[in-house]
Amino acid sequence: DTAVSQTPKxxxxxxxxxxxxxxxxxxxHDTMYWYKQDSKKFLKIMFSYNNKELxxxxxxxxRFSPKSPDKAHLxxxxxxxxxxxxxxxxxxxxxxxxRTGELFFGEGSRLTVL
Amino acid sequence: xxxxxxxxxxxxIQEGENLTVYCNSSSVFSSLQWxxxxxxxxxxxxxxxxxxxEVKKLKRLTFQFGDARKDSSLHITAAQPGDTGLYLCAGAGxxxxxxxxAGTKLIIKP
Numbered sequence: 001d002t003a004v005s006q007t008p009k010x011x012x013x014x015x016x017x018x019x020x021x022x023x024x025x026x027x028x029h030d031t032m033y034w035y036k037q038d039s040k041k042f043l044k045i046m047f048s049y050n051n052k053e054l055x056x057x058x059x060x061x062x063r064f065s066p067k068s069p070d071k072a073h074l075x076x077x078x079x080x081x082x083x084x085x086x087x088x089x090x091x092x093x094x095x096x097x098x099r100t101g102e103l104f105f106g107e108g109s110r111l112t113v114l
Numbered sequence: 115x116x117x118x119x120x121x122x123x124x125x126x127i128q129e130g131e132n133l134t135v136y137c138n139s140s141s142v143f144s145s146l147q148w149x150x151x152x153x154x155x156x157x158x159x160x161x162x163x164x165x166x167x168e169v170k171k172l173k174r175l176t177f178q179f180g181d182a183r184k185d186s187s188l189h190i191t192a193a194q195p196g197d198t199g200l201y202l203c204a205g206a207g208x209x210x211x212x213x214x215x216a217g218t219k220l221i222i223k224p
Contacts, residue, residue, distance in 0.1 A: 004156075041200055043157070043214045056211060090156050102147060103204075103212070105156025 006106035023091030032074040120215030143205035
C-alpha cells in the first residue's frame with residue numbers, strides 16, 4: 001500500500017484553467033503538507049494542516065487554495081493557472097507538527113502550464 | 115530568517131570515490147534531517163540527527179551533526195551508482211517549520 005498517494009502524477013493544462021491535485025495518506029498521521037519544487041529542485045513549503053486545521057500558510061497567491069476534508073486528505077486547488085505555476089507539487093505527511101517531525105512524501109504531481 | 119546553505123550544488127564522481135556534502139547555517143536547529151530524492155519520486159528520509167556532535171551511520175553513509183547544532187555533513191564512502199540522486203538537508207527551526215537546503219545533485223559514474 002502506498003503511504004502517501006497523490007493524483008494526478010502528470011497534469012498539462014492551458015493558462016487560465018483551474019485544476020486540482022488530490023492527496024491521501026494512510027499512515028495515520030496528523031499533519032499534512034503541500035510543497036512546491038521548482039526547476040532548480042528547491043523545495044518550498046506552501047501549506048500545512050494539522051488535524052484539518054491550517055497551521056502554515058506561506059506567501060502563496062490566493063489562486064492556491066488547500067482543503068482538508070479529514071486528516072487523511074489534503075487537496076490543492078489552483079485557479080487561473082499561470083506559466084510560473086509549472087512545477088512539481090509534493091504532498092507530505094508527518095506524525096505531528098513537532099520539530100522532529102519526519103516527512104513522508106508522495107511521488108509528486110508534475111504540473112505543466114502552456 | 116533561518117537559512118541552510120548546502121554545498122556543493124552538484125557533484126559528479128567515479129564509482130569507488132569518497133565524497134562529503136555539507137549543510138551550514140548561522141542558526142541553531144533542534145534537529146536536522148537528510149533526504150534522498152530520485153528522479154520522478156518524492157524525497158525519502160535517510161536519517162535524523164538530534165544531539166550536537168551526533169554521528170549516525172547508514173551502511174556507507176555517515177551523517178554528523180555539528181556540536182553547536184548549526185551544521186551537518188553527509189559522507190559517502192566508496193560511492194556506488196545506486197547512490198546517485200538529489201540529497202537534501204532540512205533543519206527543524208522555529209514554528210515547527212523545516213528549513214530546507216537547496217540540494218546536492220550527486221552523480222556516480224560507473
